[in-house]
Amino acid sequence: MSYPRRQAFVIAALEDIQAQFGCVSESSQRILAAHFNMEMGELESLMAHCADAFSAAPARPRAVTLCQGPVCMAHGAGQLCQELNEQDVDCELHICLGACDRAPAARCGRTLIAPADAAAITRVI
Numbered sequence: 001m002s003y004p005r006r007q008a009f010v011i012a013a014l015e016d017i018q019a020q021f022g023c024v025s026e027s028s029q030r031i032l033a034a035h036f037n038m039e040m041g042e043l044e045s046l047m048a049h050c051a052d053a054f055s056a057a058p059a060r061p062r063a064v065t066l067c068q069g070p071v072c073m074a075h076g077a078g079q080l081c082q083e084l085n086e087q088d089v090d091c092e093l094h095i096c097l098g099a100c101d102r103a104p105a106a107r108c109g110r111t112l113i114a115p116a117d118a119a120a121i122t123r124v125i
């Protein structure tokens with residue numbers, strides 16, 4: 001670790017780790033706490049205070065449940081899935097989301113998007 005052992009550099013170290021790995025894992029936190037001579041609680045408290053900037057777990061991949069039922073397939077669900085994959089969105093396939101009259105249908109968490117297109121889905125996820 002190339003940071004001076006002064007606590008003034010903790011934020012810089014956290015930012016670098018977050019940027020490189022997408023999170024500051026518990027093992028990284030232990031290494032940082034030892035390096036900066038901090039209690040784990042102090043470091044956790046600091047990360048909690050800056051929760052918008054640092055996370056202990058990697059962000060979930062962007063994902064959507066996309067209907068592959070016959071009506072949605074007839075309305076372009078296959079093409080939509082391909083388009084989303086090209087935008088690094090994982091498509092979990094599902095048979096009929098119950099919105100056939102508004103096909104193609106997708107679900108992001110509890111939000112039903114119908115008719116769905118890539119722009120509407122990426123706005124939600």
Ligand code: FES
Binds near residue numbers: 069070097103
């Ligand atoms: S077939 Fe897609 S919502 Fe029913």
